[in-house]
Amino acid sequence: xxxxxxxxxxxxxxxxxxxxxxxxxxxxxxxxxxxxxxxxxxxxxxxxxxxxxxxxxxxxxxxxxxxxxxxxxxxxxxxxxxxxxxxxxxxxxxxxxxxxxxxxxxxxxxxxxxxxxxxxxxxxxxxxxxxxxxxxxxxxxxxxxxxxxxxxxxxxxxxxxxxxxxxxxxxxxxxxxxxxxxxxxxxxxxxxxxxxxxxxxxxxxxxxxxxxxx
Amino acid sequence: xxxxxxxxxxxxxxxxxxxxxxxxxxxxxxxxxxxxxxxxxxxxxxxxxxxxxxxxxxxxxxxxxxxxxxxxxxxxxxxxxxxxxxxxxxxxxxxxxxxxxxxxxxxxxxxxxxxxxxxxxxxxxxxxxxxxxxxxxxxxxxxxxxxxxxxxxxxxxxxxxxxxxxxxxxxxxxxxxxxxxxxxxxxxxxxxxxxxxxxxxxxxxxxxxxxxxx
Numbered sequence: 001x002x003x004x005x006x007x008x009x010x011x012x013x014x015x016x017x018x019x020x021x022x023x024x025x026x027x028x029x030x031x032x033x034x035x036x037x038x039x040x041x042x043x044x045x046x047x048x049x050x051x052x053x054x055x056x057x058x059x060x061x062x063x064x065x066x067x068x069x070x071x072x073x074x075x076x077x078x079x080x081x082x083x084x085x086x087x088x089x090x091x092x093x094x095x096x097x098x099x100x101x102x103x104x105x106x107x108x109x110x111x112x113x114x115x116x117x118x119x120x121x122x123x124x125x126x127x128x129x130x131x132x133x134x135x136x137x138x139x140x141x142x143x144x145x146x147x148x149x150x151x152x153x154x155x156x157x158x159x160x161x162x163x164x165x166x167x168x169x170x171x172x173x174x175x176x177x178x179x180x181x182x183x184x185x186x187x188x189x190x191x192x193x194x195x196x197x198x199x200x201x202x203x204x205x206x207x208x209x210x211x212x213x214x
Numbered sequence: 215x216x217x218x219x220x221x222x223x224x225x226x227x228x229x230x231x232x233x234x235x236x237x238x239x240x241x242x243x244x245x246x247x248x249x250x251x252x253x254x255x256x257x258x259x260x261x262x263x264x265x266x267x268x269x270x271x272x273x274x275x276x277x278x279x280x281x282x283x284x285x286x287x288x289x290x291x292x293x294x295x296x297x298x299x300x301x302x303x304x305x306x307x308x309x310x311x312x313x314x315x316x317x318x319x320x321x322x323x324x325x326x327x328x329x330x331x332x333x334x335x336x337x338x339x340x341x342x343x344x345x346x347x348x349x350x351x352x353x354x355x356x357x358x359x360x361x362x363x364x365x366x367x368x369x370x371x372x373x374x375x376x377x378x379x380x381x382x383x384x385x386x387x388x389x390x391x392x393x394x395x396x397x398x399x400x401x402x403x404x405x406x407x408x409x410x411x412x413x414x415x416x417x418x419x420x421x422x423x424x425x426x427x428x
Binding site for chain 2: 001002003005007008009010011012013015017030031034036037038039040041042043045047049051052053054055056057058061097098101102104105106134137138139141142143144145146147148149150153154155160162173200201202203204205207210211212213214
């Protein structure tokens, strides 16, 4: 255990979808490196990692993305802004790339991975193109969930951004035809002292409504 | 910050999709309570929490679910087994329930929440029934991502279970017609000392392939 239960719950309770960031505070480079590493370590089904994470540094691009995000100021005012994109397909090249990467890290012959490869191929081929894209999108939400939890325990504020025009993001980011498509954004940084949303009591349904013991 | 960056990365590196659990080790009740609280605190778009989490305690039901999970032993051998289910729709009742709950916790009149309510209604009505279900499923993957990250920092092993027959799970769990449907399972507990998967080096794509600075 690397965190006490009390501190974990305190962190998850502390976090909220930050609406107003302090635009003068930047996440230090060493801390940002940890955020990126946590993204790299996100689990995915079969380990396929069917995503790309775009860290938007260019102020002009952030401004353009903001315009396609109902002008929510988090896109430009947060220290960092990430666009999480999902692979639009799951084809032989994707599977080969993953088998090759596993070999680089774990060694062993391709034959030892043949059963896994066959399983992934069967899984992918049983789905339509649209279903494969949908599956990759769901995997990308694992990354979003892990990202928000990791930011919270690191004391970094975050705001997931679903209210965006993914198609316009794709145009702005040059993702059209790239094999990846925008899923969701996430602003990260530090809350402004006067963000009134920070003071609103966190609302969740009662545990008994949400969790059933069977 | 409630965890050091080094400990966070160590925890995320320590975790893996545990294949063999130590069936003699149970997560203590107080710790399990923290896991449940972390689930309750999962963020969701508009705060709607379109999910239920079923904690499967009945050994017979776990055995039946195992049969519909390619007989993967994690379902029965792990200390705890959760089925994450998503709401199959997003209708006026769901929105009313959420507005009502927000009022209980945050006070204020329904009028103060009318703009948010209108926004959610517009969002829901613009989608087909199938799209609403799909959106809820994606939200549920946020919960899966946060759950795996929280388990890791608490030193609890986990295995996400996507290789399941969701339709058969729904039958076994009586979810058919309930307005909720199985999305994914997650086994939680402690790795067996001889789980050979624990020793395999963690494989991820290179950061430069996955993360782009724009």
